[in-house]
Amino acid sequence: xxxxxxxxxxxxxxxxxxxxxxxxxDLMRPSVGFAAVKLLxxxxxxxxxxxxxxxxxxxxxxxxxGTSRDLAERMIEAFRGFEYVVAPSGSCAGMVRKHYPELFExxxxxxxxxxxxxAKTYELTSFLVDVMGxxxxxxxxxxxxxxxxxxxxxxxxxxKAQPRKLLAxxxxxxxxxxxxxxxxxxxxxxxxxxxxxxxxxxxxxxxxNIEAAQAPTLLAGDLGCLMNMAGRLSRxxxxxxxxxxxxxxxxxxxxxxxxxxxxxxxx
Amino acid sequence: MTVHTTSPQFKQNATRAxxxxxxxxxxxxxxxxFIDKRQKAAEALPEFEALRDSARDIKNHTLEHLDLYLExxxxxxxxxxxxxxFARNAEDAREIILGIxxxxxxxxxxxxxxxxSEEIGINHHLEAxxxxxxxxxxxxxxxxxxxxxxxxxxxxxxxxxATQVEQDFRxxxxxxxxxxxxxxxxxxxxxxxxxxxxxxxxxxVGITGANFLVAETGTSIIVTNEGNGDLTQILPKTHIVLAxxxxxxxxxxxxxxLLRVLARSATGQELSVYTTFSTGPRRSGDADGPENYHxxxxxxxxxxxxxxxxxxxxxxxxxxxxxxxxPVYHAVGGHxxxxxxxxxxxxxxxxxxxxxxxxxxxxxxxxxxGRCESVCPVRIPLPKLMRHWREREFERHLTxxxxxxxxxxxxxxxxxxxxxxxxxxxxxxxMGLAGRRHGRFAWLPMAKGWTKxxxxxxxxxxxxxxxxxxxxxxxxx
Numbered sequence: 001x002x003x004x005x006x007x008x009x010x011x012x013x014x015x016x017x018x019x020x021x022x023x024x025x026d027l028m029r030p031s032v033g034f035a036a037v038k039l040l041x042x043x044x045x046x047x048x049x050x051x052x053x054x055x056x057x058x059x060x061x062x063x064x065x066g067t068s069r070d071l072a073e074r075m076i077e078a079f080r081g082f083e084y085v086v087a088p089s090g091s092c093a094g095m096v097r098k099h100y101p102e103l104f105e106x107x108x109x110x111x112x113x114x115x116x117x118x119a120k121t122y123e124l125t126s127f128l129v130d131v132m133g134x135x136x137x138x139x140x141x142x143x144x145x146x147x148x149x150x151x152x153x154x155x156x157x158x159x160k161a162q163p164r165k166l167l168a169x170x171x172x173x174x175x176x177x178x179x180x181x182x183x184x185x186x187x188x189x190x191x192x193x194x195x196x197x198x199x200x201x202x203x204x205x206x207x208x209n210i211e212a213a214q215a216p217t218l219l220a221g222d223l224g225c226l227m228n229m230a231g232r233l234s235r236x237x238x239x240x241x242x243x244x245x246x247x248x249x250x251x252x253x254x255x256x257x258x259x260x261x262x263x264x265x266x267x
Numbered sequence: 268m269t270v271h272t273t274s275p276q277f278k279q280n281a282t283r284a285x286x287x288x289x290x291x292x293x294x295x296x297x298x299x300x301f302i303d304k305r306q307k308a309a310e311a312l313p314e315f316e317a318l319r320d321s322a323r324d325i326k327n328h329t330l331e332h333l334d335l336y337l338e339x340x341x342x343x344x345x346x347x348x349x350x351x352x353f354a355r356n357a358e359d360a361r362e363i364i365l366g367i368x369x370x371x372x373x374x375x376x377x378x379x380x381x382x383x384s385e386e387i388g389i390n391h392h393l394e395a396x397x398x399x400x401x402x403x404x405x406x407x408x409x410x411x412x413x414x415x416x417x418x419x420x421x422x423x424x425x426x427x428x429a430t431q432v433e434q435d436f437r438x439x440x441x442x443x444x445x446x447x448x449x450x451x452x453x454x455x456x457x458x459x460x461x462x463x464x465x466x467x468x469x470x471x472v473g474i475t476g477a478n479f480l481v482a483e484t485g486t487s488i489i490v491t492n493e494g495n496g497d498l499t500q501i502l503p504k505t506h507i508v509l510a511x512x513x514x515x516x517x518x519x520x521x522x523x524x525l526l527r528v529l530a531r532s533a534t535g536q537e538l539s540v541y542t543t544f545s546t547g548p549r550r551s552g553d554a555d556g557p558e559n560y561h562x563x564x565x566x567x568x569x570x571x572x573x574x575x576x577x578x579x580x581x582x583x584x585x586x587x588x589x590x591x592x593x594p595v596y597h598a599v600g601g602h603x604x605x606x607x608x609x610x611x612x613x614x615x616x617x618x619x620x621x622x623x624x625x626x627x628x629x630x631x632x633x634x635x636x637g638r639c640e641s642v643c644p645v646r647i648p649l650p651k652l653m654r655h656w657r658e659r660e661f662e663r664h665l666t667x668x669x670x671x672x673x674x675x676x677x678x679x680x681x682x683x684x685x686x687x688x689x690x691x692x693x694x695x696x697x698m699g700l701a702g703r704r705h706g707r708f709a710w711l712p713m714a715k716g717w718t719k720x721x722x723x724x725x726x727x728x729x730x731x732x733x734x735x736x737x738x739x740x741x742x743x744x
Contacts, residue, residue: 027694030729033731049732053687059678064678067681074682183636192717197719198595198632231707231721234721261705261725
């Protein structure tokens, strides 16, 4: 978004960042969270993780405003004291930045607090580039990658150039753009289960574009989309490694890619 | 209710559409045909984004003062010798149009493309009363032969291919020589044109829609690429304009701004091939034009959207960009939506017009990817309005019970952090263990919808928060 602070504006000594871990990363793939912590610390932030559950997006998008507000109020309280709040997800950061103010628009008590949290909440790569002024990361990874732009990060927060800029700073990484990288993967939260057949058709089309890029690794900034695409690729037997972009940027790729086993798989 | 709806069967419609190989092939044309052209047109006009703001503001202003502009428009039309009829609902509109046709002694009625005429089901009504309606837009003509609804608001036959059209022509145009080559689209066009020319000349009444109604002058405006609208409205003795209340625009200056975003957003053209302004019946000294000029203005539930969050939907200028960019529309096509208006704009408008109890699937069948909003020329926040429908459904307990109970269970834990921590640690630990061997699940009892089309990646096992606490404790110890 255009109202992000310009490069370097926030570069004071050790900004105190609250990591908004997001429930998917918390539950499914904690290694993404540790990669985010490393990237933030390398950028000169001190990182803390307040106790948290879920930002309420599933309830919000299902029309349950009451539950969303309950959960949003908890989030607002949990992150009250931090200078910045950073999430390894455009969708979850977008929920706070764009939708919390809408959720409390009729509530004069909570609206200022919601606005305050919204204003200091960022998606990880945009925070690193736009706020901390990071231009390069100190990590190594060898090979070609292709990058999927997750919808909320792209269209609600303007995340597009930032992850590419950081990937470009890694000498071993070649970014191969796929066709329609900015087209939805068909995840859509509960949509993937409620409208399973439509979601399946959309991710099938996405998998074709991923495969056609001929890069051995697929990256994106949102775990929901990544699980959807990884699940489709493995169902089709396509040996493409799927990872959150933070893992590669932090050089933390010891964990097996999403949807693959630690031990060699038995046939 | 006006036209038969299959919106309640959206899921079945969608599954059928996904299995229809011919349809899937045709839908590929939507993706290729519209998106690049719109993008190029938008990029070629430096002030395009500013024009979108302006278009939004013009429509907002009009909607805020709609009563005044409707009155002013009526006054101008009357002063120019035309007649304005206000129709509260579809039935009223049908009766008004039938009455005008009867007064004109009409046997044949030609029609320009009009989604409102689909909304009120005028064709069947005229047929039932012995009047023959003839669609003159090529796409509309084709689907009329097939007794289908449009599957797209500006490209009604986009779901068909040329072979199907050839078969329809051979079935209906009995004069056709079986040996005549109709394998090329241009040959189909020639054939349709030769049939339609006769119909144009024979018509007693011409019915067109309107893209805009101008309050300042009492003018109705249509845009077409085939010129069929002009022949429809100029040749017969009586011209009926059928439009809904939100087509009003204050001035010609306003229209000129809206026209600049309309065709660019729709087809990527700077302007449609024909932009036709009509003001009243033929005056003495005019070279052509109808003797009688009627405007039927339909409400059909729209006025009850005014003053609600759904008022923003009434800005829509029917360019079709939202459906052209929608992954769900690309997957299932327009007919799956089950009523007149498909795609994101239909997902918001249809529940307003036929009831969310019938059209409840439509605002739910969206990933909220936001691409529709990003291209809408009047900046309608379509995902937000779809979410508002989901909220209405939730309040009215129309949300499916399985979704509701799933949400309740999730909410129960999410509101209790200590319990959440315990439960998620246990659950992820178990799932991590179960999935360790393959790293994924090909089938999960709780997520059959998911695993029908893709694997479910296994969690790593320990939750982030558990590991963070453990490691931090180690650090400080």
